Amino acid sequence: MRAEIITIGDELLIGQVVDTNSAWMAERLNEVGIELYQITSVHDDAAHIKDALDEAFSRADIVFTTGGLGPTKDDITKHVLCEYFGSHLIVDLRVRAHIEDLYKDRPDVLNRLTATQWLVPACAEILENRVGSAPLMVFHHGNQLLASMPGVPYEMKIAMEEQILPYIQSQITTAQPIGRNPKSQILHRTLQVTGIPESALAILLENFENSMPEGLHLAYLPKDGIIRLRLSSYGELTEAQVQQWFDELKRLTTDYMIAETGDPLEVLVGKILTERHQTIATAESCTGGKLASLLSKHPGSSAFYYGSIISYDNSVKTHLLDVPEEIIKTHGVVSEEVVIKMANAVRKQLNTDFTIATSGIAGPSGGSLEKPVGTVWIAWATPNGTSAECFHLGKLREQVTDRACQKALVGLLKRI
């Protein structure tokens, strides 16, 4: 079963919006065993959309489109699909009732433009968009399917989970897949390593890769100082067989492995702390709240994450984090002495089991010969004492703070 995604919207092609929908959809499709072959981003332009539809239908069983379903003039997807499938628009009374109910307290939304949202192509099956006014449309194209969803990420996700995926799964038995062997399972297993260059890792794994059977594939995904190693099986291998290969991969990389899954490090930290009923706080300077934001990102984080003192300005370090001005003067604000003080102070103040403190030069300005942009000190305070490390994390502001967060989490994982 092979799918393609077409994302529709000028905003994608002038860089005003990053397409986060496709990655989310890709992950879900892979999870339910549907191979995603291609993602195509096109303009809000009828001819362009139709060309992309022709091409996608020449390769895939299912085509997903996102975007272009708003009530405004620049959104044309519904009209183009209507034309493409040779249909015409009709009023859908169920959609109308839903929209009138959705906005019953918002007379300013229930206007004549919103009313165009309950016009739908006569040939389409309409699924319920619980959270918005754009109808979810499914079109049959011979044995192939097209599902059209809004581009707003929250709406798309709910549509996909609650309506589109269940619908597609109910159809799979009848459709004739043109992709890879439908009997074969897609299986992905990922682990994470750090402290070894990608090329050295590939040399370490050369024999392993050369002995892999047909249909098994190893991918290297380096990011922010961590390499994710993904073992993918598109063949006839059973789950147990893939697990055997994955076990061997773990054995070979054991000296560098920091996680046996591809989960973000903050999720792994959260799982361990929650299980042990332990807590964490941060004292951040250069990372400016990014680490706090990661630790509080996922549901359930209030079980282990207590809070942070973000001391972007030095006055906050001296007033709230007990860093004596003397120490800043002598050693500089980016120093082992300062981050250790910060980590200890926040641990005392917030009364948590663990803390992490960061201080560094994110750039573009503020660097010196001795401490160039990218220099970051990180300290970890634990029930067994406090220690710190110095890192050099590159030259670009975002890169420096992203990598600092990853280093902070890797260092924590080693210490808990």
Added chain:
Amino acid sequence: MRAEIITIGDELLIGQVVDTNSAWMAERLNEVGIELYQITSVHDDAAHIKDALDEAFSRADIVFTTGGLGPTKDDITKHVLCEYFGSHLIVDLRVRAHIEDLYKDRPDVLNRLTATQWLVPACAEILENRVGSAPLMVFHHGNQLLASMPGVPYEMKIAMEEQILPYIQSQITTAQPIGRNPKSQILHRTLQVTGIPESALAILLENFENSMPEGLHLAYLPKDGIIRLRLSSYGELTEAQVQQWFDELKRLTTDYMIAETGDPLEVLVGKILTERHQTIATAESCTGGKLASLLSKHPGSSAFYYGSIISYDNSVKTHLLDVPEEIIKTHGVVSEEVVIKMANAVRKQLNTDFTIATSGIAGPSGGSLEKPVGTVWIAWATPNGTSAECFHLGKLREQVTDRACQKALVGLLKRI
């Protein structure tokens, strides 16, 4: 001059990586007057890559590819391009010297796999990749060009800015563009409004839109409670003419306009505060550091952003933010009384001109009938006093915290 982007990598099609490169490249291309027609994401698969190249060359003057240039086995882009252009690999001594210099202190990186990075297609022009080992390759295909870059965002950005874009601009005079009229300028102007539904805004702007000349286009981009209105000119209009239309758009939307540019709100806040030598701090509960992270994201933020007290756990609110337990018991932690205390306390402690405090229920758990998931109280403390507002921001965790940050910044912009 028309371009397309092909992003290469299985990780994009299984959802392991969000493609942020394309939006960045799209923005830069538009800025230099190159129209981006399509973005296509394909697998690390020779046949798939070649098909995508054929299709892109049938539509565009310039094709950019990113990804697949690492030294490991799963990266095949260089080999595929070499074959596609009927060439063969040769040693490039300049690339070799560069790589040997880049890793002179890293003998673990200078191994035989890294050595394959200085093999390049004989027919390609090689530009310098200052920060990595993957060669930047430019191929000539009749009057068309292909530029191949690494997929690592930091490397791609430096490559594009320092090498690829200057190279392309030096070639533009000789190439024969097949896209839109090369004499026409691409101009984008954006403003931001809030407090009006998208459909009501479109009705308000109906006459305006109907009277726009050929080549002028208005797009609505709603996100997190804010609508960006983008006026794009692909035609023969001069900058002054586009400005006239934009001025009229500003006049029509004046009651809802919060910004005359498309800049992120935290950038606008930063500009105003820096100009006035004023400062800000935050006290965050439900946003967990996201607001701090936004305020410290951009270069120069240390001029106005002092820091934050993130009180995810209630103990932090009572100990560090002077919120009496009694108030939490009586009014609940998500209440006007609590956020006002938080905003005032952090203003006093960090000694800034402005502060923002947030407390809400991000979900998925923690909601009640009286205060459902999505309820967020936000307070702003200013030299003229402290005030608070209550918002209902949806049902999904990420949506709630993203929208809360935008509401917090909109509220601040109204108060400074």
